[in-house]
Amino acid sequence: MSDISRIHLLHAAMVVALVICWFVLPVYHAGNLARIMVFAIYAMGYNLLFGYTGLLSLGHALFFGAGMYGLGLAMHLGGVFAGPGILAGLITALVVSGVVGFLALRTSGVAFMIVTLMFAQAGYLTVLLFGTYTRGDEGFVLPQATRALMGIDLSDAQNRYFAALILFGIVLFFIGWLVRTPFGRCLVAIRENEERARMLGYDITRHKLIAVILSGTISGLSGAAYCLLFGSAQAAFAAVPYSIFPLLYVLLGGMGTTIGPFVGTLFMFYLIDWSGGNMMVAGVVLVALALFAPTGILGEIRRRFTPWLP
Incomplete structure (x- = not known):
């Protein structure tokens, strides 16, 4: 079996396993898993920029919040239905990520990180x-009656779970395809050696800008999905801590892997849940991870046992 066939099989098996989870897990954990899948989309968007392109952003809460408030305000104040609301969230995240990318990419390294952090803080203050x-x-809370798409009530736990799963599956397969295209390979080349990629004739700035826009739009899709599926938009999701969370998810799961963001999100979600929200416990685990598994859970598995792992 070729590596590409194995990758497709792995992604399909993961989706099937998540379908089965709905029927075997207790209600509490199934509800948690719906949230985890939405946040994993956020982490996958972040991983595209950080894990594959090598750009460390501390401002992704701005994109998540743009998608959340783009949909939320369109439905709450504009009275639009869920379908146009999702489109409004995506367009908002796309425009915001395009503007931020255009301006932030005038810097590099630590300066890029600080500029994205400043944009996120500006978004939160806005x-x-x-x-x-x-x-x-x-x-604010979206009325239950408005949270329906094509006649399907997304406030219902089962419908919400499978809507999150469908969206998660689409993004997973999209990123799995994208990183194997010439564009995706160029992003990895930029991450590994930007100067060499430039010498080979690639337009580095254009590729980075597209990466920022794609990453921000996927993160915005996650924010819009969260608002629609769980029925609320809150400023806390646009605050700086929510720019740190996707970084932790990616580092835990394995940067530059397609399913690492989900594994990291799952691990971090339950780590915080079982520790009663004590971030000191999370800090200890992250220190241990940096010492004994510096490439993350999936990164270590790929390095030690399965080099074909995407």
């Missing part, structure tokens, strides 16, 4: 400033 519309720290 949400608070326009509290008349966003309800500031309190946020």
Whole structure:
């Protein structure tokens, strides 16, 4: 069996396993898994920029929040239905990521990291400033009656779970395809040696900008999905800590792997849950990971046992 066939089989098996999980897991864990899949989409978007392109961003909460408030405000104030609301969230995230990418890519290294952090903080303050519309720290709730897509009530636990699964599967297969295209290979080349990639004739700035836009749009899709599926938009999701979480998810699961973001999200979610929200426990685990598994869970498995792992 070729490596590509193995990769397709692995991704399909993962989706099938998640389908089975709905029927065998207790209600509490099935509900958690729906959230985990949505946040894993966020982590996959982040991984495209950090894990594959090598650009460390601390501002992805801006994109998540753009998608969340793009959909939320369109439905809450504009009265649009869920379908156009998702489109509004995607367009908002795309425009914001395009502007941020165009400006932030004038810098590099630590400066890029700081600039993205500043943009994220500016986005969070904007949400608070326009509290008349966003309800500031309190946020707002979408009425249950509006959370339907093509006649399917997404406030229902089963419908919500499978909507999250379908979206997760689409993004998983898309990224699995993208990173094997010439564009995806060029992103990896930029990560490994930017100067050599430039000498080979690649337009580095254009590839980075597209990577920022794709990463931000996927992260915005996650934010829009969260708002629609769980029915609320809150300023906390646009705050700086939510720019750190996808970094932790990717580092735990394995940067530059297609399923690592899901594994890292799952691990981190339950680590925080079982520790009662004590981030010190998470910090100890991250230190141990840096010492004994520096490439993350999937990264170590790929390095030691299965080099074909995507």
